[in-house]
Amino acid sequence: MEKTIRIAITGPESTGKSAMARHLAEYFKVPCVPEFARFYLERYGPEYTQNDIIKIARAQMAYENSYSRLMPHLLICDTDLLVCHIWAEFVFSSCPEEILKLEETNSYHFTLLMNTDLRWEPDPLREHPNHRNELFEIYRKKLDEQNRAYTIISGLGSERFENAKNALTNFCRNKSIVIC
Numbered sequence: 001m002e003k004t005i006r007i008a009i010t011g012p013e014s015t016g017k018s019a020m021a022r023h024l025a026e027y028f029k030v031p032c033v034p035e036f037a038r039f040y041l042e043r044y045g046p047e048y049t050q051n052d053i054i055k056i057a058r059a060q061m062a063y064e065n066s067y068s069r070l071m072p073h074l075l076i077c078d079t080d081l082l083v084c085h086i087w088a089e090f091v092f093s094s095c096p097e098e099i100l101k102l103e104e105t106n107s108y109h110f111t112l113l114m115n116t117d118l119r120w121e122p123d124p125l126r127e128h129p130n131h132r133n134e135l136f137e138i139y140r141k142k143l144d145e146q147n148r149a150y151t152i153i154s155g156l157g158s159e160r161f162e163n164a165k166n167a168l169t170n171f172c173r174n175k176s177i178v179i180c
Contacts, residue, residue: 008080008082008111012114012131013126015115015118020160023164025076033075038125061106081102110150110171112168113140114153117155
């Protein structure tokens with residue numbers, strides 16, 4: 001059985017993660033796992049607890065596992081469990097043990113860390129417009145600590161997409177993974 005290559009799109013709020021995930025999935029003709037947190041918060045409201053973040057992490061992992069059962073060769077994930085980890089630490093000053101355990105059991109082959117060079121886009125579910133650079137550095141540090149393969153994606157408009165597409169193509173080429 002062929003193993004699905006999971007690609008995570010991660011980073012602070014309003015850095016183009018969802019749009020990038022959709023564009024890459026469309027370009028490479030592979031599934032895109034949506035961000036569960038958005039569905040959850042739209043349904044239950046923007047007020048949340050650490051227990052809500054645990055529910056979101058569980059559901060995100062279930063989404064990814066469900067999409068993996070379709071056995072695509074490549075799976076683009078619009079967010080990852082690192083988002084839940086950092087979110088819990090940033091808002092509540094600690095990350096629940098369950099999220100850490102879920103994070104250990106779910107691995108990504110490659111991660112695209114979205115840079116904060118895009119203009120902030122207001123959204124009722126977004127919280128930290130003045131902390132994006134600080135959060136970006138937290139993401140970078142956590143990815144380094146976890147020894148995850150990643151590339152920082154910068155640029156505006158089509159340049160951003162080209163940078164992401166090229167990073168993913170190069171990663172797959174270096175790992176002898178056929179993606180198109």
